[in-house]
Amino acid sequence: MNLINLDWSLILPALVAGMLVLTTHVPLGQEVLKRGIIFIDLAIAQMAALGVMAATIFIGDMHGPWLQVSAAASALSASVLVLWLEKHYPHIVEALIGLLFILAASGGILLVSHAPHSDELLHDLLVGQILWVTPSHLLWVGLLYAALLFIWFTMQSQRSWLFYIVFSLTVTASVQLVGVYLVFASLILPALASRGFEKTRHKLLLGYGIGFLGYFFGLILALLIDVPMGAMTVWTLFVLVVISRFMLQWLKQR
Secondary structure (H helix, E strand, C coil): CCCCCCEEEEEHHHHHHHHHHHHHHHHHHHHHHHHCCHHHCCCCCHHHHHHHHHHHHCCCCCCCCCCCCCHHHHHHHHHHHHHHHHHHHCHHHHHHHHHHHHHHHHHHHHHHCCCCCHHHHHHHHHCCHHHCHHHHHHHHHHHHHHHHHHHHCCCCCHHHHHHHHHHHHHHHHHHHHHCHHHHHHHHHHHHCCCCCCCCCHHHHHHHHHHHHHHHHHHHHHHHHCCHHHHHHHHHHHHHHHHHHHHHHHHHHHH
């Protein structure tokens, strides 16, 4: 496939999905770096994935309301646990969050070990199926993100506990949209690119810019060389962040 023959009817919905994810993940990712709990996104994303696996295996409905309830309940439970760990074990909280991720990931493997199409289910939740998002899926995710962003930017004084609720519900939706790997990359990589800027506006603009370019070029490259879009986008985001950090260092030295 070449640039002329690219199917933009596939790229545009996937790009919209990526932009929706970035609207919430860029500010939340910056908060994750600020708090110094890097593995929280992986742990909660994996717990949300565990909830999806449980609902799919025991209920058998990949798109119904019980799936969302199960995934959200798993993610919120993990957030409550992390909040408790942060208060009672602040010096080792990162190690404990990493342990939570490992337990959730291992539990998921055990859960689907005898389930039909288990390999496909694991692949979809880890790498994502961003290429096959539907308009109805994008609509409800967009409405959810809009509500969560409104809550996040208006309830400043409650952020100490509000972060975990908003984060859990956001990651629950994002995992089903783009997969665990791209959820982590969308949270951490744009935040790393904007690290060092003092003004929130500048940090957000740079984070959104890097994120958009990462998704745009990642999706196009994935189609051109016929590789999974989620994995390609993770690498594209990483390369752009490295380039941006070198450029910023070069500009500071001039």
